[in-house]
Amino acid sequence: MTTMIPAWVNGRLSPVEKLEVHERGLRHKAISVFVMRGHETLIQRRALGKYHTPGLWANACCTHPFWDEAALTCAKRRLDEELGITGLRLEHRDQVEYRADVGNGLTEHELVEIYVAEAVALTDVTPNPAEVMDTAWVDLTELARKTRETPEHFTPWLRIYLADHMDSIFSD
Secondary structure, three states: OOOOEEEEEEEEEEEEHHHHHHHOOOEEEEEEEEEEEEEEEEEEEOOOOOOOOOEEEEEEEOOOOOOOOHHHHHHHHHHHHHHHOOOOOOOEEEEEEEEEEEEEEEEEEEEEEEEEEEEEOOOOOOOOOOOOEEEEEEEHHHHHHHHOOOOHOHHHHHHHHHEEEEEEHHHO
């Protein structure tokens, strides 16, 4: 099945196949979700079968909305599909644009809607093994330090969010 995502082509938003978007480095829509438990954040290690950045640690959830899918709807859908998490209230925190090489000749050039959910009582995380190979709760300050000290273990977008956008994402 071909996944069509919203990308800018010749100045217009158009549905483009997801792999083509990354091969051409087209600017496209995306979402990212941080699930918080106090000062800890839930991170996931991407499954080894992912076509880019396999085995790297990322924030709780990140993906591309389908063509004509609202960002919030996409964020809720993917939290469930990737981690089995439902029922959280997602709060929009920022819109971030970045461009990063993600290996194998692929580029992420994303306009990302970032959401944060507080999940103090969350105990049940059920990762989809096709998407996620591991999860962990990590102190946010410690995670920011680790992304600077060992960047090769983390996705480019997580490193960018923590280096350049901490205040807008995590301030109350």
